[in-house]
Amino acid sequence: MRILVVEDDKDVAGFIVKGLKETGHVVEHADNGRDGLFLAASENFDAIVLDRMLPGGVDGLRLLETLRAQGNQIPVLFLSAMAQVDDRVRGLKAGGDDYMTKPFAFSELLARVEALTRRGKTEAPTTKLTASDLEMDLLSRSVRRAGQKIDLQPREFRLLEYLLRHAGQVVTRTMLLEGVWDYHFDPQTNVIDVHVSRLRQKVDKPFPTPLIHTVRNAGYMLRAD
Amino acid sequence: MRPASADRPGWIAQQVQWLARRARMDIWLVFHPRTLLRSAGVRFGLIYAGLFSISALALTAFLWWSTAGLLDRQTDTAISADTQGLVERFLERPNSLVETIRDRLAANVDDDAIYLLADASLQPVAGNLEVWPAMVTSDVEWMEIPIDRAGVRGLARIRQILLPGGFHLLVGRDVQARAQLRRILGDALIWAPSIVVSLGVAGALAVRSLFRITINDVAATAAAFSRGDLTRRVRVTGMGDEFDRLAEEINNMLDRVAGLMDGVRQVSNAIAHDLRTPITRARARLEDASRNARNEADLHAAIERAQSDLDGIVAVFQALLRIAEIEAGARRSAFARVDLGPLLFDLVELYSAVAEENGQVLLHDIPPILPVFGDRDMLQQAVANLLDNALKFSPPGGTIRLDAGAVGRMLEISVADQGPGIPAEDRARATERFFRGESARNTPGSGLGLSLVQAVAMLHGGTLRLEDNRPGLLAVMTLPVLTVANGPQTRS
Numbered sequence: 001m002r003i004l005v006v007e008d009d010k011d012v013a014g015f016i017v018k019g020l021k022e023t024g025h026v027v028e029h030a031d032n033g034r035d036g037l038f039l040a041a042s043e044n045f046d047a048i049v050l051d052r053m054l055p056g057g058v059d060g061l062r063l064l065e066t067l068r069a070q071g072n073q074i075p076v077l078f079l080s081a082m083a084q085v086d087d088r089v090r091g092l093k094a095g096g097d098d099y100m101t102k103p104f105a106f107s108e109l110l111a112r113v114e115a116l117t118r119r120g121k122t123e124a125p126t127t128k129l130t131a132s133d134l135e136m137d138l139l140s141r142s143v144r145r146a147g148q149k150i151d152l153q154p155r156e157f158r159l160l161e162y163l164l165r166h167a168g169q170v171v172t173r174t175m176l177l178e179g180v181w182d183y184h185f186d187p188q189t190n191v192i193d194v195h196v197s198r199l200r201q202k203v204d205k206p207f208p209t210p211l212i213h214t215v216r217n218a219g220y221m222l223r224a225d
Numbered sequence: 226m227r228p229a230s231a232d233r234p235g236w237i238a239q240q241v242q243w244l245a246r247r248a249r250m251d252i253w254l255v256f257h258p259r260t261l262l263r264s265a266g267v268r269f270g271l272i273y274a275g276l277f278s279i280s281a282l283a284l285t286a287f288l289w290w291s292t293a294g295l296l297d298r299q300t301d302t303a304i305s306a307d308t309q310g311l312v313e314r315f316l317e318r319p320n321s322l323v324e325t326i327r328d329r330l331a332a333n334v335d336d337d338a339i340y341l342l343a344d345a346s347l348q349p350v351a352g353n354l355e356v357w358p359a360m361v362t363s364d365v366e367w368m369e370i371p372i373d374r375a376g377v378r379g380l381a382r383i384r385q386i387l388l389p390g391g392f393h394l395l396v397g398r399d400v401q402a403r404a405q406l407r408r409i410l411g412d413a414l415i416w417a418p419s420i421v422v423s424l425g426v427a428g429a430l431a432v433r434s435l436f437r438i439t440i441n442d443v444a445a446t447a448a449a450f451s452r453g454d455l456t457r458r459v460r461v462t463g464m465g466d467e468f469d470r471l472a473e474e475i476n477n478m479l480d481r482v483a484g485l486m487d488g489v490r491q492v493s494n495a496i497a498h499d500l501r502t503p504i505t506r507a508r509a510r511l512e513d514a515s516r517n518a519r520n521e522a523d524l525h526a527a528i529e530r531a532q533s534d535l536d537g538i539v540a541v542f543q544a545l546l547r548i549a550e551i552e553a554g555a556r557r558s559a560f561a562r563v564d565l566g567p568l569l570f571d572l573v574e575l576y577s578a579v580a581e582e583n584g585q586v587l588l589h590d591i592p593p594i595l596p597v598f599g600d601r602d603m604l605q606q607a608v609a610n611l612l613d614n615a616l617k618f619s620p621p622g623g624t625i626r627l628d629a630g631a632v633g634r635m636l637e638i639s640v641a642d643q644g645p646g647i648p649a650e651d652r653a654r655a656t657e658r659f660f661r662g663e664s665a666r667n668t669p670g671s672g673l674g675l676s677l678v679q680a681v682a683m684l685h686g687g688t689l690r691l692e693d694n695r696p697g698l699l700a701v702m703t704l705p706v707l708t709v710a711n712g713p714q715t716r717s
Contacts, residue, residue, distance in 0.1 A: 189579055189617065
């Protein structure tokens with residue numbers, strides 16, 4: 001995927017660019033808002049990682065508002081040290097698709113960027129999600145694996161649905177909290193791990209190959225291999 | 226240094242000279258025009274003096290005009306009435322006029338009446354003037370003339386009537402008294418400015434010093450406060466006047482500032498103590514690894530541990546900032562109607578899995594509908610923090626209860642556990658940032674959980690109570706029940 005990184009801090013930008021390249025993406029980098037806007041408007045990218053406070057007279061918000069005013073619907077992830085709830089709201093209102101605060105873990109950033117680009121492609125309403133021999137019917141709200149019916153609680157169903165929609169991608173604990181429970185804070189205890197392990201008991205335990213994998217220092221991934 | 230006794234008179238003289246110079250300088254400073262005009266007290270004083278002078282002059286002028294005018298009118302009325310009476314008498318019986326004039330003169334106790342009847346050649350016939358005044362020609366009706374009566378000079382207002390038969394009748398009043406009054410008022414007007422000015426100046430000085438006393442106290446308090454004396458407050462006289470109101474407002478502001486400063490100091494102390502430890506640990510790990518790691522795996526392990534230490538530090542920072550944001554009250558704008566019923570059910574569902582994992586039981590008693598006016602995210606986080614704590618401190622096999630319900634005008638959400646609880650003497654401090662009780666030292670956590678719950682409760686106009694659950698801790702968060710009064714109506 002082609003990703004544009006607009007970030008003025010050399011070290012942070014270098015870290016992101018290197019990380020994204022290592023995971024197989026093509027990355028362009030702009031270190032000020034003006035260049036960033038020019039690149040974003042003139043070339044085709046799959047996603048933009050955008051800092052909010054930028055030199056060059058055009059800050060992240062202005063950049064995004066200008067892009068959106070031109071009808072450009074490219075997915076944008078804000079990456080900013082401005083962490084207050086109001087800042088977050090302002091960023092999302094200006095047309096941002098996701099908002100991450102610094103300091104951040106690269107795995108979280110990667111997971112979110114990949115989730116953003118995927119989101120754009122699977123816009124068509126689906127009624128069935130599958131991975132390997134696991135099938136989820138969204139209409140009858142039933143789950144089968146290898147033809148065997150699996151009974152899930154409503155929340156477990158939504159957790160599995162989220163994992164299936166992001167199959168092959170890393171999803172972090174924060175993403176699960178936000179996406180499945182709609183919570184915007186980090187509980188001190190390992191609540192997510194407990195819920196994932198319960199889901200595993202039902203979805204993976206009775207079968208020879210596990211589908212839900214733990215990704216060290218990052219989160220989980222549903223992968224058919 | 227103490228001067229030698231021989232130098233003492235010289236030293237005193239020197240001091241006196243110095244004091245005199247000081248005083249001269251002070252006077253020069255105080256009375257220098259630029260200094261004077263810069264003082265608001267002097268300006269107010271001058272304004273006062275100006276207003277006082279204007280009103281005094283206006284009063285005097287009014288008194289003069291009204292008094293003199295009244296006297297004039299009275300005199301004119303008396304003369305007119307007199308004249309009319311005499312003319313009528315003359316027309317009835319021309320011969321009796323002389324007699325009437327004599328009667329009237331005799332009856333005039335004040336001796337201010339003037340009558341003169343003269344024939345066609347202006348020879349006096351009757352009356353108390355010896356000669357016809359030369360100024361009064363036959364075409365004059367009203368006039369003011371100087372008169373000479375029995376050797377006394379005076380001023381008179383007169384009226385001349387021409388009677389049939391060529392007689393001239395002069396009726397008048399001595400207005401010497403009015404002239405005297407006018408002189409007195411005139412003198413007063415001459416003296417008034419100096420009196421007004423001196424009274425004005427005295428008043429101005431009084432106003433200025435009153436002003437100064439009040440302002441000085443406020444200024445001195447503000448100065449002392451900014452120098453660091455956070456206990457100093459403006460004196461409230463208790464008279465309930467405008468100055469008192471100002472003083473109370475200023476004192477409220479100072480209380481708030483002092484409270485915030487206290488909070489900042491507390492937080493910075495806490496940061497110094499509590500963040501230093503994990504930072505030191507992370508640093509030590511990295512340093513140890515860079516010196517002693519024998520292979521790549523060791524290095525990786527050390528780096529990963531340091532990373533998780535740093536993540537912990539970041540989490541603490543985020544929690545601190547969140548609390549500060551909540552305490553600043555900026556988030557009230559995001560308040561909306563929130564139904565706590567489903568919100569609490571969701572949290573119970575989220576945490577009962579964890580409780581089960583730990584071999585604990587999470588019980589609940591929550592009414593299905595519990596409307597409050599507040600911030601959904603913050604309320605979720607507050608209750609989650611209480612549940613986090615309860616699960617963390619309860620022993621395996623313990624029971625945790627989450628109950629909610631309305632008690633009077635307040636909603637109570639209580640979380641009870643069977644852990645070690647908080648000793649009574651620590652309970653008041655348990656909500657301070659970074660406070661960790663003895664029993665909590667060895668469990669993971671930042672010591673910010675209850676601070677956040679308290680901040681959230683207070684932002685919503687509620688409280689956080691910590692009680693003994695015998696055994697364990699009972700944490701009760703109260704929130705105002707949603708009424709029409711404390712929250713805008715929902716759109717639905």
